[in-house]
Amino acid sequence: DDKLLTVPLSHPDYFNVKELFSLKDLFDARVHLGHKKGCRHRFMEPYIFGCRLEQDIIDLDQTMEHLQLALNFTAHIAYRKGIILFVSRKRQFCHLVESTARECGEYAHTRYWQGGLLTNTHIHFGSGVRLPDLLIFLSSLNNIFEPHVAIRDAAKMNIPTVGVVDTNCNPCLITYPIPGNDDSPSAMELYCKLFKMTIIRAKDKRKQNEAFRELS
Amino acid sequence: LRLIYTTTAVQRKNIGASGPEKYTEEFIKKQIEEFNLGKRHLANMMGEDPETFTQEDIDKAVAYLFPSGLFDKQARPMMKHPTEIFPEQRKIQWGEDGRPFHFLFYTGKQSYYSLMHEMYEKFLNLQKYQDQLLAQDLLPQKEKRNLSGSRWLTKIELEEMLLEKLSNDDYSRFIQLLEKLVTLPCGDIEEKYVQKFSREVAAQLKKVDIEPLKYDEQGVAFSTGEGARKTARATVVVYDNGTGKITVNGIDVLHYFPVLQDREQLLFPFQFLDRVGKHDMICTVSGGGRSAQAGAIRLASAKALKSFVTQKEVEFLRQAGLLTTDPRVRERKKPGQEGARRKFTWKKR
Numbered sequence: 428d429d430k431l432l433t434v435p436l437s438h439p440d441y442f443n444v445k446e447l448f449s450l451k452d453l454f455d456a457r458v459h460l461g462h463k464k465g466c467r468h469r470f471m472e473p474y475i476f477g478c479r480l481e482q483d484i485i486d487l488d489q490t491m492e493h494l495q496l497a498l499n500f501t502a503h504i505a506y507r508k509g510i511i512l513f514v515s516r517k518r519q520f521c522h523l524v525e526s527t528a529r530e531c532g533e534y535a536h537t538r539y540w541q542g543g544l545l546t547n548t549h550i551h552f553g554s555g556v557r558l559p560d561l562l563i564f565l566s567s568l569n570n571i572f573e574p575h576v577a578i579r580d581a582a583k584m585n586i587p588t589v590g591v592v593d594t595n596c597n598p599c600l601i602t603y604p605i606p607g608n609d610d611s612p613s614a615m616e617l618y619c620k621l622f623k624m625t626i627i628r629a630k631d632k633r634k635q636n637e638a639f640r641e642l643s
Numbered sequence: 644l645r646l647i648y649t650t651t652a653v654q655r656k657n658i659g660a661s662g663p664e665k666y667t668e669e670f671i672k673k674q675i676e677e678f679n680l681g682k683r684h685l686a687n688m689m690g691e692d693p694e695t696f697t698q699e700d701i702d703k704a705v706a707y708l709f710p711s712g713l714f715d716k717q718a719r720p721m722m723k724h725p726t727e728i729f730p731e732q733r734k735i736q737w738g739e740d741g742r743p744f745h746f747l748f749y750t751g752k753q754s755y756y757s758l759m760h761e762m763y764e765k766f767l768n769l770q771k772y773q774d775q776l777l778a779q780d781l782l783p784q785k786e787k788r789n790l791s792g793s794r795w796l797t798k799i800e801l802e803e804m805l806l807e808k809l810s811n812d813d814y815s816r817f818i819q820l821l822e823k824l825v826t827l828p829c830g831d832i833e834e835k836y837v838q839k840f841s842r843e844v845a846a847q848l849k850k851v852d853i854e855p856l857k858y859d860e861q862g863v864a865f866s867t868g869e870g871a872r873k874t875a876r877a878t879v880v881v882y883d884n885g886t887g888k889i890t891v892n893g894i895d896v897l898h899y900f901p902v903l904q905d906r907e908q909l910l911f912p913f914q915f916l917d918r919v920g921k922h923d924m925i926c927t928v929s930g931g932g933r934s935a936q937a938g939a940i941r942l943a944s945a946k947a948l949k950s951f952v953t954q955k956e957v958e959f960l961r962q963a964g965l966l967t968t969d970p971r972v973r974e975r976k977k978p979g980q981e982g983a984r985r986k987f988t989w990k991k992r
Binding site: 510512529532533534538551 | 750763
């Protein structure tokens, strides 16, 4: 049991998530496109490559690194049978995100976030609920362009967060931010595909390792 | 882990709060056993066969053994199957390892949101199909859906179906999505799915029963009608092939109702149907005052005219309000007040 959990942690990229995406894929999915200069958030300036005709362009090299870290982290969480919750408040992609979560076997919340869902679980769900072990934000703003309440709540409940941060978002409380576009359908489809593949890969790896252990 | 039934909280969001409302599966099973035993005992007591003792027999036996004068039927002693007494509730939503079963569990309203997700999926599929048809120019013509025979589920019915509390906004969004789904040109494919959320509405037209015409000795068609207004009661016989002569209690209408307003009231049904000079009327009226008697005769004549006229015109009469009895009656005077509503003059000191 010990070896099952400690062996993956010794490798830097046990699940080989680097091969799932390339710079060209990110560029074709228009992940590098940010919002206009006026919408720029101060803390996103390190991640921005430059500004063309007042539109911010996100540095895809940094995005690659951050995406690799984030996908590796989700793979480890999925390997250890953690509960993953996909959060997005973008109405256009609500259906896409929910379908992705359903296909992975994980959970999604793309609807109105009621006040104490994470902080007041006894009232909402009952005693003995298990909280999510990872929150993935496919869009870290809510419909009023303010940071999603779940970022703060997850930080309060010590739940690690992975989030796609656009140029108008605040990357502060997110543990593994991924600077990238969250408005284009192609970019969202790419992210959903990547997360789905990592989670399924990690779960299959877990089943494989457990089967090996049974045999030996 | 025992599966514990929890209530769908009516007033509070407090689904998980421990209280007297939690019923375990074993508890319900025990209640069912006790009920069956009790049913057999009751059958023996009443001298009936325990095997063929139905719920109606139980109700009659209980009403016989425990006669109660209480007005509220639900306050009287009753013996029903436990599934009817203990309301249907939701089990705990997660498994042994703590992972919830439903993928939308963390939203709070899982059944409602999964329903919306499903419907939206069907909507998107229909749109894709429609686009394909459009590309091949095979779009079918939209036939008008029959709106009068059905209605959508009410909010309470939806809540019962989903076993969850909903807000008014949630319900209105659900209805909007249903309407959108139905108004698509290819909406007929999803008829079966949509029918789950619609209920039949009995047409109100059938309530009005029209009597057939009667013929007297000369072969003249006539029909009778009865009407009431306040304390006045009137019976009216309307004859066909007439000149518009009206007799009330043996007296001509001009002498009985000297005021124009009352005669206008009598004329109204005929004017509405464009049959002003075509019918004769003989009325008997008693009780009430001048205006009440006029109103009573009006109602009676409208009811009599139903037999002479087509279904559509009867519906027009009903919608004009000529066929409804005016329910307004004199309100009683209450003690401590000067009249029905008027209070005594209030004096500051």
